[in-house]
Amino acid sequence: MLYRYGSLIHRRARLVLVIAVLLIAGAAVAGAGVFGRLQGGGFDDPGSESSKAQRLIDERFGGRANLVLLAHATGGSVDAPDAAAAGRDLAAALQREPGVRDVVSYWSAGVPDLRSADGADAIVLAHVDGDATQRRERAGQLIERYAADGPALHVRAGGETAVNLDVNGQVARSLAIAEAIAVPLTLLLLILVFGSVVSALLPLAIGGIAIAGTFAELTALGAVTDVSVFAINLTTALGLGLGIDYALLMVTRFREELGEDRPVAEALATTVATAGRTILFAAGTVATALTALLVFPLYFLRSFAYAGIGVVVIAALGALVVAPALLAVLGRRVNAWPVGRRRASRSAGTAFWARLAGAVMRRPALAALPVVLGLLVVASPLRHVAFGTPDEGVLRPGSAGRQVADRLATGFPSNQNASVDIVLTGPVDRDRLAAYAQQLSTLDDAALVTSSAGTFGHGTRAGEGNPALSRPTGERLTVASRLTAKSDAAQRLVRSIRSAPAPAEAYVGGVDAALIDTTHAIGARLPLGIAIVVLATFVLLFLFTGSVIQPLRALVLNVLGLSAIMGALVWIFQDGHLASWLRFTPRPMDTAMTVLMFVIVFGLSMDYEVFIIGRIAELHGQGMPTDEAVRTGLGRTGRIVSAAAALLAVSFFAFGTGTVSFLQMFGIGCGLAIVVDATLIRGVLVPAILRGLGRLNWYSPAPLRRLHATVALREA
Template identity: 55%
Template sequence: MFEHIAELAIRRSRLILVVAVVAVVAVALMGVLGTGAFGKLLGGGYDDPASSSTRAGKVIDAKFGGETNLVLLVRASEGRVDAPAAQQRARALVTDLRKNQNLENVISYWDTAAPDLLSKDGREAMVLAHVKGDDTERGENAKSVIDAYTGPYEGALTVQAGGGAAVTSEMGTQAGEDLVLAEGIAVPLTLILLLLVFGSVVSALLPLAIGTIAIVGTFAELFVLGSVTDVSVFAINLTTALGLGLGIDYALLMVSRFREQLAAGASVDDAVRRTVSTAGRTVAFSAATVAAALGALLVFPQYFLRSFGYAGIGVVAIAALSTLFVMPALFVVLGHRVNSGRLPWANRGQGRSDTRTPFWGRLAGTVMRRPALTALPVLAVLLLAASPLLGIIFGTPDERVLPDDAVSRQVSTVLREKFNGSDDAALHVVIDQPVSKAPLESYAVELSGLKGVVRVETSTGTYAGGRSTATDPGNTALGRPDAQQINVVSGLPPKSGEAQSLVEEVRAVAPPAGSRPLVGGVDAALVDSKASIADRLPLAVALVALTTFLLLFLFTGSVVQPLRALLLNMISLGATLGVMTWIFQDGHLSSLLGFTAQPMEVSMTVLMFCIAFALSMDYEVFVTSRIKELHDLGEDNESAVTNGLGHTGRIVTAAACLLAVSFFAFGTAELSFMQMFGLGSGLAVLIDAVAVRGILVPAAMRLLGRHAWYAPGFLRTFHGRFGLSEGGPAQEPTAELATGSPNVKDSTHV
């Protein structure tokens, strides 16, 4: 297959390039690069659509005007908000809000005189509302309402917006700003690093071309998928980081190999053939391992996670395909001009046939001679870095992921500090069938007696401390002939351990006979989301491990190598996640990075695990392929590892640094969970490239000895027929390899 690709590139190079350019331009003109893709994507997506909390929300939307997801905090410019002048203007505001077609279920202090909607000092009061629409429409509708009604009002009032809809709206806006800033940092730095690595302007631009195609193509994919299913807007961030990084990774291999072949005296056509048959095969195999790891995200019901699976698989496939087809065509057209624009420092070493890097070879040799002495300190540091995982706590995004000056976050702080519980954070119990008054009252009384509950609101009255509040006749809007809604308002911090325990306690209370209540609200959604991910996580991990094992077996012919790779990758990932827990949950470096410590975002932690694992497999293939080739040529285990790392060490490190830049750029994000994703993914790449590939791999190979390549006889036979290697299906060494022809990952400059 790869020989055919090379011949196609040689015969039809200009046609391939024209098709590629036309496709990129067409996608841009369709608006995918502007608002097209963004307009199809959604905010949110953290909840399981089949969970009790999600179903409760749907019943409330259908029968009770929707859950409260917008809180307008109204503050009097002078005095109290219930003073006559302030009341008059506040009532006018509420009247305007009820006329707004994007809102329903508008409730205010001035209508109900409910003391819980008035702050303790009387300076602020709440207007509660439900913003209509699905996740996309709700964000747009919330922004429209916020823009229209917040700020100074009638000179006597100031209005600020909070609640879930406001938080989601601000998160979407902030994500776009973070993306622009991150790419503004990553692209120039990447270009500088490429110039340093290649020493040639033309060679440095080629990987950027592949990265651009990967990003644009994946935007088109997300545009199409967003038209038929739910896709998270945050998939855009992964697309840009991974597209740029993997495009550069794969192109780096191809460009390095092509330049090496030219330096060895090959013709342009022969250099293309050899490059595609070796580096192209490695790119295809590496892409398969990365895509398999990212495919595990598709098993989760939350579309936030599935969206990263869509984006990740798409960007890997497009980066690999463009590398296999577009890059060889560029080589044919450019020929020796691939080295054009050579920079002064690049002259040294050009034309070398032996491109081993002494440092990496010496390091591997030292480790192989003293594996325990060199590996144990590294292993101890990685295990120490992983130790914070013992105290990890999971959560979902809320207003605390926003910067301190975000309005919706400031409103949440005021509600928590100045009000006696907030309906915005209440548990909403829904009974989707008729319920008599007496059983409903008995159920509400029992709920109101639970620890932490401030009050329970029903259509029959308000209850507190295990008894009825006689002065409150109840909210008739909470009752229908065929359904009842019960609001359980607590004074507990939202998403705290106590608040999550209260969800379980509410669900454990015996309901009215014959009924099956659904419990919703932000705390219930968190409990259900964690349970849903925990239920699917073993399947996701099993799929990742199984596909990785099978692919690495096909590549190496050994059953030990996949196990060794899985074990070392888990240690590396544990260290990365432990460091992120130490920083973002425990709060270390919070003042430097400007975030608020909080539980680890459960979806982002799972995502970071899959991304980091996938990328570690990328470098596993790069390194193992060279070691395997040398081993097949007859070198002993120690020599194969030492020489293999000598050939691949620098290029893997260069690729890792370039990829890490793309991720580290998101460390500048204002959204703390995007900071965590960027810093964690970048750190994982560097740990894997340096500590694992440079030290732990040679140490493990030395300790395993000849057993490193063990496979049962029947599997050796299977691999002999169907296995893959950098040179093609498993086979005896070719004459070209026997003469020491350099490997795909070598480079005349890298």
């Protein structure tokens, strides 16, 4: 089937290219506005208690304060006449802004918690209305207008909207820098690999098609559902990498067939039938791994499924449709504009991987044991892994949002960023409400509980209530503490509040409650996600090889490699061993990003698995003994895999130059995983295990052999 398809592409190559150019141009136009359609959040479970609490606060109480203006008095005290006057003017001007409400300042409310312990700073709180995009746009305008240095006050902006704005801006700048690094390096590596400028440009073109097509897809999806802006990063790295990988496989096989003096039409048909089959299964393994992200309720993770599946499908289509058409038109001119000693380089690369496979198979245990032990040692930091969710800590200390958050956490009587929100639904008796607030104030680490029935601290009444916290449809309470947001103690306080008896149905929210709920949501669905990845991978690899042993062997090696990479990331980002070099603040592993890396790395590992085992199985199916098939197959594909891995790793490592720590973690983690997989796993452990298994490599029960013979897509 694929052979006939390759022949058809050869006959209709120019028509295919004309249609492709029109579609690509349309996709480029449609995807030009992708950044304006994407959101900056998506890290919370929308069905959780904390999310319900936030929705009730937005609907019934005017919303939680999401913009914080930190005012520093130039004269030393915020109570000085000129500072106080400037502070009142600041709050009044902010109150008049459209889309801004519930402005509260230290000078207007007189609440001591809104003034720093040393008296040098005070804060103004406000709620910015709108959806995520509207809040981002309004916050940008407000910050530009009010976050400035005046004669009496120096004002800096923080809070949720300011941090999201800062993170989005940092991501956009990091993406531009990463592309400026990755694209030239990728082109240089492609020229070195192929020894020909024309051959090098073909994979880069397919990578560009994958990115343009996925940008158009995300723009369309962003109009109908929430899509995270961070999906852009995956699109560029994975699109460029996979597009190049698949095109690299096609171009290399086409040149190999031409090297056997076959006519162009036959060479192209054979290339599509062999390399095309490998690409179909490789894309299938990556795409099915990414479908596991759809089981999670966080639209941050679901967005990566949308982007990832789209980019894999479009990259595969580019490699199976556009690349063959280009090869058909170029023919033997694919080797045009040679650079250096191409033939010698190709032969040297093939010989190296063949010699490596031969050396490993002569002493498989001696070669594999040090690698396995080394990977287990690198994985050992996983024993003390901790998980969290993104906040201002992902920004560098010099950013305004980070500076405001740090000052609120250390300089004020209570940390406004770590306050716990409670919403009681329905009318509540005033005496019962006061008793409930008083009871909450006695909990360990609770500093101040504010309600409409009174303000309480450590079991005693500390002040009058806030009437704005009462509605006919419910009551709102806030519990302030001196705890660091997202610390173990802060989470214990949330659990204590949730376990306390309430006078009505209660919903507990806030950043610490959201962390607890998000961790639970991911943990509860993680087994299903893993089951989808494992089952889909097993089925696809069985259909590809006809063996039940190969999928099991691939799964075991993937788990080993993934464990080592995750352990290395804990050592780097959680323990902070490279913090000064990479300029980030050590923090717990991001829960959602860790799941994302697991899925991405697992899929990419299977991508290279298919590249290598496909050629080995092809040679074995032609009658070659297993040892010789492994040596020859790795010799012919090892150079492709190492080149593909280097190209894809460059795309991911480029994100290490970013200024958002979880983006750095994602890029460095994926880059390390690709390098380890393409060298230690595929170069050493795969031939060692294949040698040890011998004839068992291709074992399958008789019913499954018959099933494979019936449904499997075979080599030409």
